[in-house]
Amino acid sequence: MLSRLPVLLVCVWLISGPQDHAQTGVIAQLPPATRKEIVARAKELANHGWVCGASNLRASCSAKYVSDWKSGQRITGVPYCWGGIDGPEEFDRKLANGLAAGAHSRYGVLKCAAGIDCSGFISLCWGLSLSGHAYSTSTLRQIAGKPKYNWFTDMKPGDVLNNPGSHVVLFTGYNPDGTINVCEASGSMARVVCRKTTWSRFKGYIPLQYKGIDD
Amino acid sequence: MPRPSGVILCFVLSSLLASDTPGGRPEREQNVCTIPLTQVLRVPVSSLGKPETEGGLSTADATLMISPGATDEPPEGPDGFDILDDGGLLITDPLRSRISNFDSHGGFRKAWEIGFPADSLTVIGNGLVLVREARTGRLHAFNQEGQARPMEGVTLPEQAEARVLNGKNGSVSRPALDGAHGGPLAVQFDRPGLTLLSLESLATDQAGDTYVALEATASGGTSDTINLNKYVRKYSSGGKLMGETADIPLDYYVTPVDELRVHKGMVYQLLTTRSEVRINVWDANQLCFLPSH
Numbered sequence: 163m164l165s166r167l168p169v170l171l172v173c174v175w176l177i178s179g180p181q182d183h184a185q186t187g188v189i190a191q192l193p194p195a196t197r198k199e200i201v202a203r204a205k206e207l208a209n210h211g212w213v214c215g216a217s218n219l220r221a222s223c224s225a226k227y228v229s230d231w232k233s234g235q236r237i238t239g240v241p242y243c244w245g246g247i248d249g250p251e252e253f254d255r256k257l258a259n260g261l262a263a264g265a266h267s268r269y270g271v272l273k274c275a276a277g278i279d280c281s282g283f284i285s286l287c288w289g290l291s292l293s294g295h296a297y298s299t300s301t302l303r304q305i306a307g308k309p310k311y312n313w314f315t316d317m318k319p320g321d322v323l324n325n326p327g328s329h330v331v332l333f334t335g336y337n338p339d340g341t342i343n344v345c346e347a348s349g350s351m352a353r354v355v356c357r358k359t360t361w362s363r364f365k366g367y368i369p370l371q372y373k374g375i376d377d
Numbered sequence: 378m379p380r381p382s383g384v385i386l387c388f389v390l391s392s393l394l395a396s397d398t399p400g401g402r403p404e405r406e407q408n409v410c411t412i413p414l415t416q417v418l419r420v421p422v423s424s425l426g427k428p429e430t431e432g433g434l435s436t437a438d439a440t441l442m443i444s445p446g447a448t449d450e451p452p453e454g455p456d457g458f459d460i461l462d463d464g465g466l467l468i469t470d471p472l473r474s475r476i477s478n479f480d481s482h483g484g485f486r487k488a489w490e491i492g493f494p495a496d497s498l499t500v501i502g503n504g505l506v507l508v509r510e511a512r513t514g515r516l517h518a519f520n521q522e523g524q525a526r527p528m529e530g531v532t533l534p535e536q537a538e539a540r541v542l543n544g545k546n547g548s549v550s551r552p553a554l555d556g557a558h559g560g561p562l563a564v565q566f567d568r569p570g571l572t573l574l575s576l577e578s579l580a581t582d583q584a585g586d587t588y589v590a591l592e593a594t595a596s597g598g599t600s601d602t603i604n605l606n607k608y609v610r611k612y613s614s615g616g617k618l619m620g621e622t623a624d625i626p627l628d629y630y631v632t633p634v635d636e637l638r639v640h641k642g643m644v645y646q647l648l649t650t651r652s653e654v655r656i657n658v659w660d661a662n663q664l665c666f667l668p669s670h
Contacts, residue, residue, distance in 0.1 A: 230512055237513065244450050267447035268425060281449050299449050312598035314574055323603070329451045339539035340547070340575025340592065349446065350453045350471065350496060350632075352512040361574055361592050362636070364603050365627045 192305055192374030195289040200320035200372070203287045204332050204345040207240045207278065207354040210250040214263050221262035223274035230264055230352040239353030242266070243277025247295040249286055253277060266349055280330050283347035283354060284322055287332055288372045300326045306370035313369040314361070317342075320375065323367040333369075410620040412611070412644070415660040418466070418483035419653045422454065425472060439485030441654050442472040443631060454631040455654050457497040458647045459506070460640035461521055466656060468647070469495045471511055476523070483656065489523030497634045501534055537578035539589075544572035549589055551581050562587055562616055570595050574605060580639040585614025588639045588661070590625075609637060609644045611661045620665040626657065 214231040221227035231237065240253050241264030248256060256276035257263060265275040278286065281298045290296065290305075297305060302324055309321065317333050323344070324330040331346040337358060345356040425444040443454030457469040464481035471494030478486040496511035505526060506519045516533075518526040541547040545566050553559025566573040574592040581587045589612065594605040607625040612618055622644060625637075631649035638645045642662035648655040 244447065266444070267450040268444060279449055310599075313603070314572070314594060314598040316598075327448055328446075329449065338541070339577065340541035340573070341577070349450045350456065350494075350511060352494075355514075360577070360636075361594075361603065361605055362607050362625075362627050363629075363632050365605060367603050368601070369603070 193289045194376040196376045197320035208356045217260035218263040241277040245271035246277045247282030280347045309371045325367045410665040412620045412622045412659045412665045416658040418656040457635040459500045539576040547576045549578040587612045622659045
């Protein structure tokens with residue numbers, strides 16, 4: 163083991179170059195967020211109650227749109243909307259204005275629909291609502307780093323599990339049986355949900371930690 | 378910002394360091410009997426957006442529907458299933474708001490037009506099937522003919538508790554059955570190079586045999602991406618390890634909600650791929666074999 167130490171030290175020296183100035187600038191602009199705030203925002207989005215009106219079943223900008231909901235239906239959780247980044251208040255405002263409640267990618271990005279998608283959800287939870295839908299699962303690495311700890315045991319609430327180009331979820335805690343709790347904007351469940359799940363679901367995902375985290 | 382030349386050099390050095398450690402893949406635990414994959418049932422899928430389904434969702438065919446999704450929207454499709462008393466299969470078809478019923482060989486029997494997308498279903502006692510509505514989480518009851526039944530008086534199945542104590546040990550609770558042991562079942566996972574991550578009790582049958590799903594990792598949570606293995610173990614009523622499935626495939630296209638079910642000593646896995654829905658079956662009633670070393 164001792165014979166390997168010099169080699170490992172060389173590796174550490176080679177990898178640890180100075181951060182470039184552009185990257186430092188991005189980090190400096192990130193709004194700080196505590197882990198408690200991040201999880202509270204996620205729960206707020208998952209627990210947001212709303213009622214679907216008849217006008218919210220149609221999307222004026224898409225002829226082929228089919229709603230996930232029924233008129234008068236009471237739903238818990240801001241609806242899934244591909245390309246959306248609406249928090250509870252913005253969503254309610256759009257709902258009142260007769261926009262469609264949620265939409266999937268098969269209808270395209272609809273300006274006439276309200277709701278939130280997976281990367282929009284993470285951006286909102288991290289307090290990045292002012293920058294709009296600036297980050298996708300493919301660009302989250304610009305504002306989040308890969309943690310160095312063992313993520314099977316040492317992840318912290320507010321970290322995320324990201325599959326670039328596909329999906330991202332917010333980690334909120336471990337369970338005694340070894341499974342984990344996550345919150346996410348789920349297309350298949352059509353809304354923001356928090357739930358218990360297995361690790362198998364995240365094979366190939368990359369754990370990330372928000373660079374603006376205020377620990 | 379990592380220096381590219383440094384990263385390449387480190388990769389080479391790391392490879393050299395790793396080369397003197399035995400085997401990249403951990404060896405299987407000695408004396409654990411392996412239950413091989415016995416059967417694969419295949420159900421064809423239709424894809425949303427393909428010409429044959431353009432303009433609406435076809436309900437006439439025997440396929441199951443998948444949506445390929447898009448960037449930042451994972452594919453959707455069949456994600457829940459269970460086994461009927463006669464060995465037939467019920468599989469959710471959420472994009473058509475229905476449940477499809479197949480015989481034990483995978484042949485299509487009929488579809489239940491339930492009127493909502495379902496993401497989970499459970500065959501419970503009294504000939505009932507509990508179906509969960511994907512968009513609300515609400516449970517609905519149906520008989521095994523697909524007719525809706527009132528939820529009043531329906532007893533929900535209890536979820537057995539499980540606990541991981543450390544990377545090698547855990548326990549799951551078992552119901553006390555006639556003539557069989559109840560109480561906690563100790564799970565030991567002594568596999569060189571692998572760390573136990575999670576435990577899930579899948580079922581305890583009438584004979585008192587208990588089926589447990591285990592997730593384990595060799596990476597220690599520091600590899601490039603999350604990597605793990607999954608197995609199902611069968612324990613006797615006395616707590617003896619009877620056998621373990623070979624690796625459960627985890628290359629999901631649609632992420633399952635109901636991934637594993639146990640029926641009459643058979644372990645079933647729902648695996649929705651890009652081209653078909655596979656039901657992988659491991660027959661834990663058959664004699665299994667010890668791996669050669």
